[in-house]
Amino acid sequence: MPENRTITLRINGRDEEGRFPAHRTLLEALRQLGHMEVKCGCEKGDCGACAVLVDGMAVDSCLTLAWTADGREVTTVSGLGDLDSPHPLQQAFADGGAAQCGYCIPGIIVAAKAIIDENPEPSEDDIRLGLSGNLCRCTGYTKIFEAIADAAAVMRAEGGEP
Amino acid sequence: MYAPFELDIPTDLPGALAALANGAGETVLPIAGGTNLIVDIRARRERPDRMVGLGEVDELKGMEFGPERIAIGGRTTVSDLLRAPEIAREAPALIDAARLFGGLMVRNTGTVAGNIASGSPAADLVPPLLTLDAELTLASANATRTMALDDYYLGYKEDARTPDELITRIAWPRLPANAVNSFYKLARRKGDAITVTGVAVTLAAADGRCTRARIALCSVAPVVFRARQAEALLEGRALTPALIDEAAAEAAAAARPIDDIRASADYRRHTALALTRRLVGQAWDRLA
Numbered sequence: 001m002p003e004n005r006t007i008t009l010r011i012n013g014r015d016e017e018g019r020f021p022a023h024r025t026l027l028e029a030l031r032q033l034g035h036m037e038v039k040c041g042c043e044k045g046d047c048g049a050c051a052v053l054v055d056g057m058a059v060d061s062c063l064t065l066a067w068t069a070d071g072r073e074v075t076t077v078s079g080l081g082d083l084d085s086p087h088p089l090q091q092a093f094a095d096g097g098a099a100q101c102g103y104c105i106p107g108i109i110v111a112a113k114a115i116i117d118e119n120p121e122p123s124e125d126d127i128r129l130g131l132s133g134n135l136c137r138c139t140g141y142t143k144i145f146e147a148i149a150d151a152a153a154v155m156r157a158e159g160g161e162p
Numbered sequence: 163m164y165a166p167f168e169l170d171i172p173t174d175l176p177g178a179l180a181a182l183a184n185g186a187g188e189t190v191l192p193i194a195g196g197t198n199l200i201v202d203i204r205a206r207r208e209r210p211d212r213m214v215g216l217g218e219v220d221e222l223k224g225m226e227f228g229p230e231r232i233a234i235g236g237r238t239t240v241s242d243l244l245r246a247p248e249i250a251r252e253a254p255a256l257i258d259a260a261r262l263f264g265g266l267m268v269r270n271t272g273t274v275a276g277n278i279a280s281g282s283p284a285a286d287l288v289p290p291l292l293t294l295d296a297e298l299t300l301a302s303a304n305a306t307r308t309m310a311l312d313d314y315y316l317g318y319k320e321d322a323r324t325p326d327e328l329i330t331r332i333a334w335p336r337l338p339a340n341a342v343n344s345f346y347k348l349a350r351r352k353g354d355a356i357t358v359t360g361v362a363v364t365l366a367a368a369d370g371r372c373t374r375a376r377i378a379l380c381s382v383a384p385v386v387f388r389a390r391q392a393e394a395l396l397e398g399r400a401l402t403p404a405l406i407d408e409a410a411a412e413a414a415a416a417a418r419p420i421d422d423i424r425a426s427a428d429y430r431r432h433t434a435l436a437l438t439r440r441l442v443g444q445a446w447d448r449l450a
Contacts, residue, residue, distance in 0.1 A: 023166050043204060045201060048266075058270055059270055059271050063196050063268075064196065067171065115266070129352070129353055130266050131266070132262075132264075132266065132354045
């Protein structure tokens, strides 16, 4: 049987170690380490529920092998903010009622963070194209698009650390 | 994921090629973005004993914009293409395809070489590259060779790459001065959808005549292909609506589409014709 290897992931600013075989995906590794905020959807790269940032870049963690993230920064939706101090995206989703069942939202907020990082003033077309790899089966997406545009505006107004 | 394999993560190209060459009796597969491969492994369509991760092989990254040619490393991602203003100027069809390629996370990790090597008839980056006369560099531990992308596909999901080779580089000549290069993806939705019919066109003109015509189609045959008879009809001529109709009919006649979950063969044949006519017509209008 293939060997296990100990890897270190810097998850939401904290180093965490885990021991995994080579075929373990980052999604599986993160959930095994207790990061249940990262959701498992299609496991095919279609739905985006498992999206996380690796060194700031949005990836589908279900298509990423855990070993290849060894030593890298992994940001999940929980790394952006919490109830006491929500990220503008999280606040905008709550204020705008942009979540229904909520299953897709962790991935959508991570993708939205990547969209705004690349372009602080995304047009609706930019938001739509940026979210084309995130499926929500509850909503018509309208409130999601609006929440992202609202959050981008708040972040531009704050002008500080995104 | 329940199909165990071993994983090497070499840090340079010689290391990667050596790892690929060391597969005596084993199935060894290179993995870059993994956006096709991990899905195939999960579905048991691929059963590697060992994978060679290319994520740390810097020689496979980067772009060169020479006076006559453009070259990109095999591990260039779809997002890398979108962030390169020179690609937008020099290969607009590639940007047309990249914009609607997969979703954001797939664009961030999926690579140009991976799209080519997947051998999929629906590989969206391939028609644009065919219309740019792209050439591939294939390297193994023992040898390096170049070949036209047009010669790369041998049949449905069959390609010229041997298991110990990597597509290290994709290069193409700069477009001539008066040229249009475009791609249209027809699919059920924009982004994150497999193409129903894809058409790429390069048209160049001088003195009121078409000096170069390239037409390539995806998702309408077992392989992505160039419609050479359609191209031949256009080159050297002043294009008229009747001639464009004739070329579009030739392109559609060269298609070998199938019925599948996304569309019927008839619909694909019809849209291959309509899209070829539209793209050639628009290109000619822009050149005139």
